[in-house]
Amino acid sequence: VPSTLRDVARVAGVSPSTVSRALANPDMVRTATRELVQRAADRLGYQPNRAARGLITGRTGNIGVIVPDLANPFFPHVLKGIQARARDAEYAVFLADSDEDPAAEVDLVRALSKQVDGLILCSPRMRDHDIADVASETVTVLVNRRVGRTPAITTDYADGMRQALAHLEALGHRHIAWVGGPRMSWSNRERVRGLRTSSAAADLVCTEMGHFPPTFAGGVAAADLVVASEATAVIAYNDLVALGILSRLTARGISVPERLSIVGIDDIPMSEMSHPALTTVGLPKEAAGRAAFDLMHSLLSQPDALNAARRELPVQLIVRGSTGVARPPPSH
Amino acid sequence: VPSTLRDVARVAGVSPSTVSRALANPDMVRTATRELVQRAADRLGYQPNRAARGLITGRTGNIGVIVPDLANPFFPHVLKGIQARARDAEYAVFLADSDEDPAAEVDLVRALSKQVDGLILCSPRMRDHDIADVASETVTVLVNRRVGRTPAITTDYADGMRQALAHLEALGHRHIAWVGGPRMSWSNRERVRGLRTSSAAADLVCTEMGHFPPTFAGGVAAADLVVASEATAVIAYNDLVALGILSRLTARGISVPERLSIVGIDDIPMSEMSHPALTTVGLPKEAAGRAAFDLMHSLLSQPDALNAARRELPVQLIVRGSTGVARPPPSH
DNA sequence: ATGAAAGCGCTAACAA
DNA sequence: TTGTTAGCGCTTTCAT
Numbered sequence: 162v163p164s165t166l167r168d169v170a171r172v173a174g175v176s177p178s179t180v181s182r183a184l185a186n187p188d189m190v191r192t193a194t195r196e197l198v199q200r201a202a203d204r205l206g207y208q209p210n211r212a213a214r215g216l217i218t219g220r221t222g223n224i225g226v227i228v229p230d231l232a233n234p235f236f237p238h239v240l241k242g243i244q245a246r247a248r249d250a251e252y253a254v255f256l257a258d259s260d261e262d263p264a265a266e267v268d269l270v271r272a273l274s275k276q277v278d279g280l281i282l283c284s285p286r287m288r289d290h291d292i293a294d295v296a297s298e299t300v301t302v303l304v305n306r307r308v309g310r311t312p313a314i315t316t317d318y319a320d321g322m323r324q325a326l327a328h329l330e331a332l333g334h335r336h337i338a339w340v341g342g343p344r345m346s347w348s349n350r351e352r353v354r355g356l357r358t359s360s361a362a363a364d365l366v367c368t369e370m371g372h373f374p375p376t377f378a379g380g381v382a383a384a385d386l387v388v389a390s391e392a393t394a395v396i397a398y399n400d401l402v403a404l405g406i407l408s409r410l411t412a413r414g415i416s417v418p419e420r421l422s423i424v425g426i427d428d429i430p431m432s433e434m435s436h437p438a439l440t441t442v443g444l445p446k447e448a449a450g451r452a453a454f455d456l457m458h459s460l461l462s463q464p465d466a467l468n469a470a471r472r473e474l475p476v477q478l479i480v481r482g483s484t485g486v487a488r489p490p491p492s493h
Numbered sequence: 494v495p496s497t498l499r500d501v502a503r504v505a506g507v508s509p510s511t512v513s514r515a516l517a518n519p520d521m522v523r524t525a526t527r528e529l530v531q532r533a534a535d536r537l538g539y540q541p542n543r544a545a546r547g548l549i550t551g552r553t554g555n556i557g558v559i560v561p562d563l564a565n566p567f568f569p570h571v572l573k574g575i576q577a578r579a580r581d582a583e584y585a586v587f588l589a590d591s592d593e594d595p596a597a598e599v600d601l602v603r604a605l606s607k608q609v610d611g612l613i614l615c616s617p618r619m620r621d622h623d624i625a626d627v628a629s630e631t632v633t634v635l636v637n638r639r640v641g642r643t644p645a646i647t648t649d650y651a652d653g654m655r656q657a658l659a660h661l662e663a664l665g666h667r668h669i670a671w672v673g674g675p676r677m678s679w680s681n682r683e684r685v686r687g688l689r690t691s692s693a694a695a696d697l698v699c700t701e702m703g704h705f706p707p708t709f710a711g712g713v714a715a716a717d718l719v720v721a722s723e724a725t726a727v728i729a730y731n732d733l734v735a736l737g738i739l740s741r742l743t744a745r746g747i748s749v750p751e752r753l754s755i756v757g758i759d760d761i762p763m764s765e766m767s768h769p770a771l772t773t774v775g776l777p778k779e780a781a782g783r784a785a786f787d788l789m790h791s792l793l794s795q796p797d798a799l800n801a802a803r804r805e806l807p808v809q810l811i812v813r814g815s816t817g818v819a820r821p822p823p824s825h
Numbered sequence: 826a827t828g829a830a831a832g833c834g835c836t837a838a839c840a841a
Numbered sequence: 842t843t844g845t846t847a848g849c850g851c852t853t854t855c856a857t
Binding site: 175176177178179182189190191194213215216217218219 | 842843844845846848849850851
């Protein structure tokens with residue numbers, strides 16, 4: 162049977178409120194009293210009941226995190242970043258996995274929102290409208306998405322595309338294929354936007370290959386189209402897709418990177434382990450998680466911290482397996 | 494401002510207790526009353542405050558899950574299994590990541606245990622003693638570990654080793670290397686146990702290569718020793734290690750599987766994507782998660798369900814990239 | 826079948 | 842600085 166605050170009070174010979182103060186606002190009680198209480202609490206192994214506290218303060222000390230798919234290697238890293246910060250701040254983390262289902266996501270939000278101080282939505286699949294609804298009722302931080310003025314942590318995809326293109330151009334590539342991700346995805350739209358801007362500026366020919374599932378299988382399916390396009394390099398929506406392309410090319414006996422260079426996006430652990438290792442646009446996954454929690458935390462303490470309500474994190478191209486140009490660039 | 498049970502009562506024109514009953518024990522009120530209440534609740538968008546409920550019932554409707562490292566691709570799958578079942582049962586899931594630190598794990602357990610009905614510890618790194626402590630105070634389910642009579646979901650590693658060895662033997666291998674995992678790991682001990690039993694029975698020579706970190710880098714480090722051992726096949730502690738070995742061998746120009754066959758354990762997604770794809774002992778990851786939650790759930794509803802307090806799940810060897818024998822087996 | 830009242834463990838006015 | 846009181850939102854006796 163866990164002991165309560167009243168037990169501590171009795172043992173220490175003070176009133177319950179004194180115990181409450183001694184533990185929560187140590188400088189509102191005399192030092193002697195504080196120590197007396199502390200000793201009693203220790204002796205009883207007292208642990209405050211957070212639910213009871215939350216009932217009255219209106220704050221639970223919990224945050225909720227919703228991800229579309231834990232099996233996608235991107236999210237566990239973000240989650241680790243959130244966890245690390247939450248632990249330091251003594252917040253507990255509710256986690257829910259929506260299984261890529263927008264409707265389930267909405268349900269989970271509803272279920273969780275009552276038990277948390279705030280919600281972090283990672284790459285949410287919900288419609289803008291639903292997100293705006295949520296954000297109007299609960300403190301909300303978005304990761305990898307922007308909706309209106311909702312606080313958000315995003316990643317500078319446009320710069321990532323620029324870096325990737327600059328890298329390929331420096332290696333002599335002039336014709337580059339793009340294997341796109343899901344049509345509805347915010348990330349995909351942003352990446353395409355960056356791609357178009359930078360390729361236009363750099364005078365590169367860029368063939369966009371439409372929409373594929375953001376998975377290994379998606380990459381396998383796209384690979385043959387890429388080959389047919391006669392591009393000398395390909396940038397994939399993410400590393401999983403890139404690895405799918407690599408796998409299919411290897412199976413077809415098309416050597417990578419000699420014949421075709423591949424660049425992914427995300428820098429998931431797998432990318433380093435493939436052969437050849439994958440050049441990829443590294444996203445700050447844990448950092449994004451940390452930033453998301455920090456933003457949430459500041460929103461929670463000063464509800465008008467709207468000035469700091471957005472952050473865009475930098476990305477860094479990671480050059481691995483050679484991505485040298487295959488054939489000499491066509492002379493102009 | 495969320496509406497409370499009293500609001501519903503006022504709108505419906507009944508007492509708070511009636512509302513409580515109508516919602517929680519529908520057959521304790523007249524049908525007409527129940528519908529009246531239901532309508533009022535719907536109209537107000539009423540959502541019961543679970544903390545307040547928990548305060549009085551002593552049950553929170555939450556469970557806690559602790560994993561050593563989310564970045565290890567094994568755990569997200571287990572977690573998905575737990576999540577799926579928890580969602581159906583309307584439980585919310587607290588998640589904590591201990592960063593492979595036994596001490597942190599103990600702290601997290603303490604912090605969480607007050608806010609949950611039960612705890613699921615995945616591959617816990619704590620000492621037996623600490624686990625026993627936890628289990629004596631909180632309903633606890635272990636995954637991938639056994640400690641005393643604590644309820645646990647385990648995996649039949651011994652049979653996995655048997656299957657792997659039988660497979661290799663059938664392909665003509667007679668000398669097999671084993672690259673072991675962390676010394677303190679329960680899983681490693683179990684795997685070694687299975688290995689010894691089955692290799693003795695099958696009359697195979699088995700060289701054990703000591704303890705390596707259960708990571709890609711660990712496999713890279715072990716690879717050269719494996720080659721030097723002159724074994725024709727190697728079984729690695731897990732897929733990450735196996736992929737590390739594969740990577741190093743490929744880099745050295747040693748062809749896999751012609752010269753050396755590799756078998757991993759876990760069946761993480763990466764294993765399918767490597768070249769050659771990895772033969773591996775597939776563990777029921779999501780199923781383990783589901784089983785863990787189900788066990789927890791039954792313990793929570795009938796505290797004396799100790800008869801069902803253990804389950805060992807079957808494993809299945811997944812044969813992929815050929816693992817044919819290299820040289821003809823030495824004639825006896 | 827329903828209502829009134831008490832109280833879960835805690836904190837926050839308000840007094841002293 | 843400390844104690845007293847009230848009450849957060851809900852469930853559950855105990856009456857009716």
